[in-house]
Amino acid sequence: MLRGIASFALVLVATFVVTAQAAAQGSHPFTVHDLVAMDRIGDWQVSPDAELIVFVRSSLDLEANRRRSDLWLVHTDGTGLRQLTTDPASDFNPRWSPNGESIWFLSTRSGSSQVWRIPVQGGEAQQVSDLPLGVGNLTLAPSGSQLAFTMEVFPDCTSLECTVSRLHDREQLATSGVLFERIFIRHWDTWKDGRRSHLFVMPAGGGEAVDVTPGMDADTPSKPFGGAEEFTFTPDSRSLVFTARVAGNEEPWSTDFDLYVVPIDGSAAPRLLTTDNRAWDTGPVFSPDGRALAWLAMERPGFESDRFRVMTMRWPDGEPRVLTEDWDRSPGGVVWSPDGQALLATASNLGQVSLFVIDARRGEVRLLFEGGHVRGPAFARGRIVFGRDHLQSPVELYSIRPDGGGLRAITGINADRLAGIAFGEPEQFSFAGWNDETVYGWMVKPANFDPSQRYPVAFLIHGGPQGSFDNDFHYRWNPQIYTAAGYAAVMIDFHGSTGYGQAFTDAISGDYGGKPLEDLQKGLAAALERYPWMDGERVCALGASYGGYMVNWIAGNWPDRFDCLVNHDGIFDERMMYYATEELWFPEWDMGGPYWLNPEGYEKDNPANHVDRWQTPLLVIHGGLDYRIPLEQGIATFTALQRKGIPSQFLYYPDENHWVLSPANSIQWHETVLAWMARWTGE
16 A cells, blocks of 8 residues: 555656646646646635635645645735644634634544644644544634534533543444444445544633533434534624534434424423424524524425525524525525625536625525636625636635625635646536526637637536536546647536526436436437537546436436446446445435335336347446445446446445545546546547
């Protein structure tokens, strides 16, 4: 393993040298080595006086084959960029003190993730917590006197020592068998061991950590992707409002996440706030004056891709009110304006993720900014700060005026790297899809495009299925990788995609292989007609997750169109998928209930039923830690291909989940995929 990492480091260093030389001479095509080398920024937080922004900047650690992160500071006008922490360990999750003089953050520098504090104007970081378990999701009370964070504990334990002792005792056992008594035995990439993510409160200067969710058979935040945005202190700093799902044995098919309120000293049990909603409630935020609470809520139980509505209530005992019933978009979070008269929200919107402003009284929504993927908006001295990426740039920080004008760059972390790269030019297009309804897609031209040439096509199919190939800079499915290799990239937001209204998203439920396939067929035809320099005789289709399912479906239902196919973590057999996956709300909603109650709903669009028509060369990729779409689905796909004598390969990652996260594995993934495409498209 060490030899492999060392070789990877040498290859990457050599690539950087070549890249630097090419940059000195002019631009060069974008490669996977450029992709993994990009610095990434996230979790930006504006200081209380709105003068500074602290953010996390992660960079590639060649020797360790991973990314490590530091804290950086920049003025909101873009001046004064400087590094705040430099420890070889990872520092992350920064939060400002109320007076803006210090920053609390999490760091692994003591051997586990613990709370640290550092002065903004200089000085060494000091460790605040020294707990026997790792800490996550740090939040600071408005008063600055208390910290909230999460730890993984056994719900029936009344002390941290109990959890530590039980884990130690398990390690000493000579046996390896684990006895389960209920479903949801594994999730995403982890087998369950009985622990839950509980919410703790501790004095800001250090001291005892109090579990304010003792005995709760639930996780806060939600797993696997929830974060500190799922809980918040009340304005008086005396209580916490948090998100949790208490569903017992129904957890695998329940989306009933609720809001609870609990005192910070744990003197009372959490009290349920969203009693009348059996669907998803999350993302609580208080207005600046503390008189109103806003959050996001879905309406249909069991449907993870329902539309989030913005809810508000007078705090603490007002009636919940739907603020955005008439807005046909699903926001990803809300932020109050300083005067409490409006809220900011980002939402998928016609192939972009746009910024909107919502009137806090009337619920009227206005588009504020579009052009790329907007993330994490915040107010700062009469301007709005946010992250923004697009098909030709990773995330950087920007600001605009409250009227949406005056776009101004704050950071240019990857400016030097980007200056030496020749990116393909993106263009959005539309066409008449299923039922003659308008469907959108993106096309990205080959790098160093020559209109006199004809180029093969990389036809990328997004996952979800309720997702979108929007105008963002993707680290797993970046179309610029394919355009740099001489392909035109085409991406279709078929029926089922997000950002085009809830009815459009709903259209895929119960019809995985129908409307989406028709949209893909018509979308490819529209692209070939619109861009005559594309070579329709050399086309390869690629997809992951639902996109991988669609590749298998195409193999049997559009078998003579493509020169090659690539399926990453895709479904082969819908029947076995239902019985082996963990989040049952997905298939039960989209297929119309459990398999035994509606087998026709699963078999109607089951790729396994059409293997007799398979003929296209297909590369299969699967991760051993993928419990969303278990490994056997990939093995079954490869078995069918090999048994039929169809040219095929199987790339297996025993240490990857539904994604490919290791830098070295990412490079191998891209090189394998590009080699497969070149083999069958003649490039």
